[in-house]
Amino acid sequence: MLAYAVKRTGLAVVITAVALVMLISVIQFIPGDPAAVLLGPLATPELRESFRVEMGLDQPTIVQIARFFGRVVTGDLGTDVLTHRPVALTVLEQMPFTLALIAAGIGWAALLGIPLGCFAAVRRGSLADRVIAVLSVSMIAVPSFVVAIYSLLFFSVKLGWFPTIGAGEPGDRIDQLHHLVLPSLAVGLGWVGYLARMVRASMLEVLTENHIRMARAFGLRERTITFRYALKLAVIPTVVLLGIGVGHMISGAVFAEIVFARPGVGRLIYDAVITRNYPVVIGGVMITTAFYVLCTLVADLVAAWLDPRVRSAL
Amino acid sequence: MAAGDVLTVESLSVDFRTAAGRLHALRDVSLSVPRGEIVGIVGESGCGKSTLINAVIGLLAANAEVVAGKIPFNGVDLLAMRPDEFRRLRGDRITAIFQDPMTALNPVFSIGTQMTEIQYRSGLSARAKRNRAVEFLDKVKIPDPERRLRQYPHQFSGGMRQRICIAMALLAEPDLLIADEPTTALDATLEVQVIRLLKNLQREVGCSILFISHHLGVIAELCDRVAIMYAGEVAERGTVRDIFHDARHPYSQKLLQCDPGRIAVATRNLPTIPGELPNLVHVPQGCIFRPRCPERFERCVERPEPHPLSRDHLAACHKAEELAPA
Amino acid sequence: MSVPLSEATAPAASAGPGRGARLLRLLSDPMGALGILLVLAVVFGAIFADVLTQYSPTKLAPRDRFLPPDAAHLLGTDQLGRDLFTRVLHGARIALGVALVAASASFAGGLILGMIAGYGPRWLDSLLLLLFDALRSFPTVMLALALVTLAGPSLSAVVLVVVLATLPGYARVVRAQTMSLKGAEFVLAARALGAPARRILPVHIMPNIIGPLLILASMDIPVVITIEAGMSFLGLGVRPPTPSWGSILNDGFSFIRESPWPAIAGGLPIVIATLGFTFLGETLRDQFDPRLRKDA
Numbered sequence: 019m020l021a022y023a024v025k026r027t028g029l030a031v032v033i034t035a036v037a038l039v040m041l042i043s044v045i046q047f048i049p050g051d052p053a054a055v056l057l058g059p060l061a062t063p064e065l066r067e068s069f070r071v072e073m074g075l076d077q078p079t080i081v082q083i084a085r086f087f088g089r090v091v092t093g094d095l096g097t098d099v100l101t102h103r104p105v106a107l108t109v110l111e112q113m114p115f116t117l118a119l120i121a122a123g124i125g126w127a128a129l130l131g132i133p134l135g136c137f138a139a140v141r142r143g144s145l146a147d148r149v150i151a152v153l154s155v156s157m158i159a160v161p162s163f164v165v166a167i168y169s170l171l172f173f174s175v176k177l178g179w180f181p182t183i184g185a186g187e188p189g190d191r192i193d194q195l196h197h198l199v200l201p202s203l204a205v206g207l208g209w210v211g212y213l214a215r216m217v218r219a220s221m222l223e224v225l226t227e228n229h230i231r232m233a234r235a236f237g238l239r240e241r242t243i244t245f246r247y248a249l250k251l252a253v254i255p256t257v258v259l260l261g262i263g264v265g266h267m268i269s270g271a272v273f274a275e276i277v278f279a280r281p282g283v284g285r286l287i288y289d290a291v292i293t294r295n296y297p298v299v300i301g302g303v304m305i306t307t308a309f310y311v312l313c314t315l316v317a318d319l320v321a322a323w324l325d326p327r328v329r330s331a332l
Numbered sequence: 333m334a335a336g337d338v339l340t341v342e343s344l345s346v347d348f349r350t351a352a353g354r355l356h357a358l359r360d361v362s363l364s365v366p367r368g369e370i371v372g373i374v375g376e377s378g379c380g381k382s383t384l385i386n387a388v389i390g391l392l393a394a395n396a397e398v399v400a401g402k403i404p405f406n407g408v409d410l411l412a413m414r415p416d417e418f419r420r421l422r423g424d425r426i427t428a429i430f431q432d433p434m435t436a437l438n439p440v441f442s443i444g445t446q447m448t449e450i451q452y453r454s455g456l457s458a459r460a461k462r463n464r465a466v467e468f469l470d471k472v473k474i475p476d477p478e479r480r481l482r483q484y485p486h487q488f489s490g491g492m493r494q495r496i497c498i499a500m501a502l503l504a505e506p507d508l509l510i511a512d513e514p515t516t517a518l519d520a521t522l523e524v525q526v527i528r529l530l531k532n533l534q535r536e537v538g539c540s541i542l543f544i545s546h547h548l549g550v551i552a553e554l555c556d557r558v559a560i561m562y563a564g565e566v567a568e569r570g571t572v573r574d575i576f577h578d579a580r581h582p583y584s585q586k587l588l589q590c591d592p593g594r595i596a597v598a599t600r601n602l603p604t605i606p607g608e609l610p611n612l613v614h615v616p617q618g619c620i621f622r623p624r625c626p627e628r629f630e631r632c633v634e635r636p637e638p639h640p641l642s643r644d645h646l647a648a649c650h651k652a653e654e655l656a657p658a
Numbered sequence: 659m660s661v662p663l664s665e666a667t668a669p670a671a672s673a674g675p676g677r678g679a680r681l682l683r684l685l686s687d688p689m690g691a692l693g694i695l696l697v698l699a700v701v702f703g704a705i706f707a708d709v710l711t712q713y714s715p716t717k718l719a720p721r722d723r724f725l726p727p728d729a730a731h732l733l734g735t736d737q738l739g740r741d742l743f744t745r746v747l748h749g750a751r752i753a754l755g756v757a758l759v760a761a762s763a764s765f766a767g768g769l770i771l772g773m774i775a776g777y778g779p780r781w782l783d784s785l786l787l788l789l790f791d792a793l794r795s796f797p798t799v800m801l802a803l804a805l806v807t808l809a810g811p812s813l814s815a816v817v818l819v820v821v822l823a824t825l826p827g828y829a830r831v832v833r834a835q836t837m838s839l840k841g842a843e844f845v846l847a848a849r850a851l852g853a854p855a856r857r858i859l860p861v862h863i864m865p866n867i868i869g870p871l872l873i874l875a876s877m878d879i880p881v882v883i884t885i886e887a888g889m890s891f892l893g894l895g896v897r898p899p900t901p902s903w904g905s906i907l908n909d910g911f912s913f914i915r916e917s918p919w920p921a922i923a924g925g926l927p928i929v930i931a932t933l934g935f936t937f938l939g940e941t942l943r944d945q946f947d948p949r950l951r952k953d954a
Contacts, residue, residue, distance in 0.1 A: 036792035041804060152689060159936035161884040163891055164925040167911055171918055228435035235389055235430075236450045236500070237423030251440050269799035273888065277911065287800070288892065291807050299807045303800045311795050326484045327439050 019328075023319055030315040034308050035087075041304065042086050090304070105301035109283060113305075115185055116282035119274060120267045122198050123206030124260060131210040132253065135217025139252075140244055142222060150214060157211030162270035166204035166277040173200060183279040201274035208270070209263045216259055220252035254324050261317020265310045337404075338507050338540045339365040339388065344401030346383055346392070353613040357383045359620075361401070361566050362638070363559045365508065370534060370541040372555035372572075374548065374587070378609050379561040381544045385512050387411075388542070389428055390418045406507060423450055427501040428510040432517050433494035437485035443496055444481030450500060468499040471536075472529060491522040498529065502537050509534075511543045515550060523547075527554050548591045552576055557644070560584045563610050563620045566638065570645030580647040580655050582627045619649070627651055690941030696934025700927070704750035713741035715748040716899045724917035733926075734919035736909055742923035745901035752902045753931060756813065756886045757879050760820035765875050768825045769868075772832025773859050777840060783833070790826035798823045798885060799892075806894040816895045820885050824878055831874060835867040873946055877939035880932040887928050903928050 093106055101108070138150040174182040186194035224230065225248055233243050272284030279285075283302055290298035322328045346358040358380045365371045373381050386392045388403060390410065403410040405426065410418060422428075430436055437446060447465035448458065456464070462481065469477035472495040485493060494514060501509050511530070515523040527550055534541055545551055551558055552572060559569035560583065568581035579585045586605045607624035610616060618633040619625070625632070631650045638646040641653070649655070685691045703710065711732075719739030727734045733742035775786040796804075802819045809815050839845060839862075848858050889895035890904025891911075898905060907924030914921050 033788065033791050033795055036788055037795050040789075040792055044805070044808065155689070155936055155940055156933055159880055159932040160929055161888060161932060163888055164907070164928050167907060167914075167921055168925055171914060171921055175914060175918070228430060228432055229438040231391065232428075232430060232436050232497070233438070234391055235422060235428040237419050237421065238450065238452070239419075242449075242452075247438055247441075251438065254440075265795075265797045268797040269888075272799045272803075273891075276892070284799070287803050291803050291894075294807070296807060299803060303796070303804045306800055307796050310797055314795075325440065327486045 019323065022322060026315060026318055030311050034311045037307055038090065038304055039083055041300065042083050105297050108298060109286065109302050109305050112281055112283045112286045115280060116271050116275070116284060118198065119202055119205055119271045119282060120264060122202030123209065123267045123270065124263070126203055126206035127209035127213050127260070127263065131213025132217050134214040136221055136244065136249060138214065138218040139221035139225065154211040154214040157207050162204050162208060163273035163277065165207050166201065166274050169200050169204060170277055185280045201278045201280060204274050205267050205270040208266065212259060212263065213256055216256050217252060220255055221248055224248045224252045254321055257321040257324065258317050261314040264313040268306055268310060336367050337364045338367045338406060339542070340404050341384070342402045342404065344387060344403065345399045346387055347397050347399050349395045349397065355612050356615050357564050357612060359564045359615070363566060363569055365540050365542055367540055368538055369556040370543055370554055372551040372558045373542065373544045373561060374546060374551055374558060375561035376546060380564040381561055382512065385510055385544060389422060389426060389510060424453060424504050425507045426510065427504055427506045428512065429497045429501050429514050431513040433490050433497060436497050437493060439485055442482050442484055447500055447503065451503065464503060468503050469496070471533060472496070472499045491518055491525065494518060494526055495529065498533070502533055505537050506539050509539050509541045511541060513544050515547070516545070523550065530554065548588065560587065564612060565620055565648065567621065568647040574645040580641060580652045581649045582625045582655065583621050627655065687941050689937045693934050693937030693941055696930050697938050700750055700931045700934060701754065703747045704754050707747035707751060710747055711741060711744040713744040715740065715745045715901045724919070726919055733923040734917070736906070736920045737913050737916065742906065742920060745906055746903065746923055746927045749901045749903040749906060750927060752896060752900065753883050753886055756816055756820070757882045760817045761875055761878055761882050763817065764821045764824040765828055765871070767821065768828025769832055769864070769871065772829035773836050773863060775829065776833040776836025777855060777859060777863070790829055793822060794826045799888065802889050802894055811894045811897065813896055816886050816889050819889065820882050823885065824881065828871065828874065832867055832871065836863055839863050839866055873943050876942055879939070880935040883928070883931050883935070
C-alpha cells in the first residue's frame with residue numbers, strides 16, 4: 019500500500035508540474051501582445067513595456083518557465099494587479115467558500131445518488147428502475163448553470179424559499195446552510211445522476227457474485243445482504259468517481275458562485291478575467307488545478323485502502 | 333417417503349420461462365435423504381442437479397416455476413412455505429456449500445465477521461459466537477484459528493476457504509447440508525482432504541448431506557446412497573453398492589464404463605457416450621435417454637416409470653430387470 | 659462459478675441485420691425515440707430559423723421589452739424587445755455549428771494522437787499520456803477562463819477550449835484500442851509484409867476503431883453544447899448581439915427580476931438539446947456497443 023501511495027503521489031506531482039508548464043507556455047503561443055490584451059487599449063506603450071518586464075514576458079520561454087516555477091515552489095504566485103496583495107493569499111482566502119460548496123455538492127450526490135442507485139438495483143427492471151435511469155441520465159445531461167438559474171428563478175425569486183444572494187451571515191451557521199442549499203444542488207445534481215448509475219451497476223454486479231448467493235443460502239436477511247454485504251463492496255468504485263467529480267464540481271462552482279453571487283475562488287477568477295487581473299487568473303487556475311489533482315489522488319488512495327484485497331496486495 | 337427421512341423430493345417438476353420457450357429442467361424427480369446419511373447426486377452438466385439444489389434451498393431464479401411436486405423437509409413441505417419461513421430454515425436447519433471457494437466469501441469482511449454474522453439467530457453473545465467460530469475452524473483443521481478470524485478471505489488458499497465454508501455450514505449443526513460440487517474446483521490432493529473432512533464431521537455432527545458431483549470416485553467413497561440424473565430426470569437411484577455393483581439403467585452403466593478411474597485396461601481412446609443432450613424445451617416422447625441408449629427397443633417410446641428392483645433400488649428403464657451390470 | 663440456467667438465456671444484444679432494423683430498435687426504446695425527436699427539433703430549428711419566424715434576431719424594438727409569451731411572441735421578448743423564439747432558433751445554429759466543428763476537430767486530433775501513442779515507441783506514448791493527463795487535470799471552466807484571459811473572447815476560443823477539453827478523452831480510447839490491435843494477427847501479417855506504420859495505421863487499425871469512436875463522439879455532443887453555452891453565458895464566447903443560447907440565458911439572468919421569460923427562454927433550448935443528444939447517444943451506445951458502458 020505504501021509503495022502504491024508513493025508512486026501515485028509522485029505521478030500526481032509530475033502531472034501538476036506539467037500542467038503548470040503548459041499553462042505558462044500557452045502565453046507564448048497566443049497571437050497578439052498579451053500586455054495589450056491584458057492592459058486594455060488605453061494603456062500607454064510605457065505601461066505595457068513595464069508590464070512586460072514585470073511579468074517577464076520579454077524573456078525567452080524557457081527562462082520564463084523556470085522563473086515562474088521557482089516562484090511557485092516558494093509559494094509566490096505573483097501579485098494582484100489591483101490590490102497589490104500576494105495572489106496566493108487572495109486565492110486561499112476564498113477557498114473555504116468554494117470548498118464548502120463542493121463538499122455540499124458531494125453531500126447531495128452521495129445522499130441522493132447512493133440510495134437511488136441501490137433502490138434501482140434492488141428493483142431491477144421495474145418501472146421505478148426505468149424512471150430512475152431516465153432521471154439519472156437527465157441529471158447528468160443538463161448543465162449545472164441551467165439548473166442554477168432555474169432553481170434561482172423558481173425557488174428563490176418566485177417562491178422565496180431560499181435567499182438569492184451571498185453566502186450568509188458570517189458566524190451564523192444556519193443562515194449559511196440556508197444559503198448553501200440551492201447553489202450546492204446546482205453543483206451536485208449532475209453527480210447525483212452519475213452516482214446513481216454507478217451504484218446501480220456496481221450493485222447489480224456484486225449481487226450476482228457467489229458470496230452473495232452464499233449469504234442468502236445462510237438465511238441472512240435480505241436487508242442485511244443488500245445494505246451490509248452488497249453495498250459496502252459496491253460503493254468502492256464510486257469513491258474513485260467522486261474524485262473525478264470534484265473537477266466537474268469546480269466548474270459548476272464557478273457558475274454557482276456567479277449566479278448566486280457567492281464569494282469563492284470561481285467568482286474571484288471570473289472577476290479577475292473581467293478586470294484583466296492576469297496574475298490572479300493564472301494563480302487561481304493553478305491552485306484549483308492542483309487541488310483537483312490532489313482530490314483525484316486522495317480518492318484513488320482511499321479506494322485502494324477500502325478494498326482489503328488491494329490494501330494488502332499493494 | 334420413509335419416516336426416517338430428513339428430506340424427500342416427491343415428483344418435483346420445475347420449468348424455466350425463457351425467450352426460447354418453456355424449458356422443462358426437472359421432470360418428476362423423486363429421491364430421499366434419510367436422517368444421518370450421505371446421499372450423492374451424479375450427472376453431467378445440464379442434468380438438472382443445480383436446479384434441484386436451488387429448489388431445495390429455495391434460491392431458484394425468478395423465471396423458474398415449480399409446476400408440480402413437494403419437498404417435505406422434516407415432514408413440512410418447503411415449497412408450501414412462505415419465503416420468510418423458508419429463509420428461517422436456511423443457515424439453521426439447512427445449510428449449503430458451493431463449488432467455487434475463491435468467490436464464496438465476501439472479500440471486504442474478515443472471516444470472523446462473516447462467521448459470527450451467520451449466527452445472528454442463535455441468541456449467543458458476541459464472544460460466544462466467536463468461540464464457536466474458533467471451535468469449528470479448529471474442527472476443519474485451520475491452524476491458529478483465533479488469529480485467523482481477523483483475516484480476510486484473500487489471505488487464505490482455495491482449499492482453506494472451502495474448509496472455512498464447511499465450518500460455516502456445520503456451525504449451526506443443521507439437519508441437512510447441501511454440498512454443490514464442493515471439490516470440483518480443487519486439485520486432487522485437496523479433494524481427498526476435503527472429502528475425508530466431510531466424512532468425519534458428518535459423523536460428529538450427525539447431519540445428512542446431499543452431495544452433488546460428477547466425480548464418481550468421490551461419490552463412491554463418501555456416499556451411502558446415490559441418485560443418477562440425466563437431462564432432468566432421475567435415471568436410477570439406490571445404495572452406493574446397488575449403483576456401483578448392480579447398475580441397471582443403461583445410462584448408469586455407460587457412466588460407470590466411461591469413468592477414467594474405473595478403466596482397468598489402459599487405452600488411448602476413452603470411451604464416451606455417443607450423441608448429445610436432448611432439447612429440454614421440446615421434450616421428446618418416451619424415454620429421455622432413448623436416442624443415445626444402446627439397449628433401446630420398441631417399448632421405449634413409452635416413458636418408463638422408476639422400476640423398483642429392491643426396496644431402495646429403482647431404475648427408470650423398461651429393461652431394468654433384465655440388464656445385468658456390465 | 660455456477661450460473662443458474664435461467665440467467666444464461668437473456669437474448670444477446672447482437673449487431674442487428676440491417677440499418678432499418680437498427681433504426682426500429684432505436685425507436686422502440688422510449689428514451690431513444692424521445693432523443694431523436696428532440697434532436698430533430700433542434701436541427702430543424704437551426705436549419706429553418708429564418709423561415710420559421712418573421713422577426714430578426716438582432717433588431718431592436720425597445721417598446722416591446724419583456725413581453726410574456728403569446729401568439730405573436732412564442733417565448734416572449736427580451737430586454738431589448740427582440741423576439742426570444744427567433745433568437746433561440748438562431749442560437750441553435752451556433753450551438754450545432756460549434757458542436758460540429760469542434761467535435762470533428764477533437765475527434766480527428768484524438769484519433770491521430772491516440773493512434774500515435776498506441777502504436778509508436780514507449781517514450782512517445784508516455785510523453786503523450788502525460789500531456790493528456792495534465793490537460794485533463796484542468797477543470798474545463800478554468801481552462802476557458804485562462805485561455806480567454808490571454809486570447810480574448812471569441813467563437814474560436816470556444817472551439818479551442820472544447821478541443822482541449824475533449825481531445826484527451828478520445829485519444830485515450832483510441833490509444834487503448836490501438837494497443838490491443840497492435841498484436842492482432844492481421845497487423846502482424848501486414849508488418850511481416852513490410853508495411854510501414856503510416857500505412858498500417860490508416861488502412862488496418864483505423865477502420866477497426868472508428869466505430870466505437872463515433873458512438874463516443876455522439877455522446878460528446880451535449881458536452882460541447884454545454885461548454886459553448888457556458889462560455890457564452892460567462893461572456894467568454896460569442897459577443898453580443900449574436901444570439902447564443904448562453905448569452906440569451908445571461909441576459910435573462912441579468913434581468914431576472916424584471917421578467918422570468920428571457921431566462922426561461924435561454925435555458926429551455928439548452929435543456930432540450932442536451933437531453934435530446936444525451937438520450938440519443940446513450941441509446942445508440944446501448945444498442946451498438948454495450949461494452950462502452952462505463953457503468954454497466
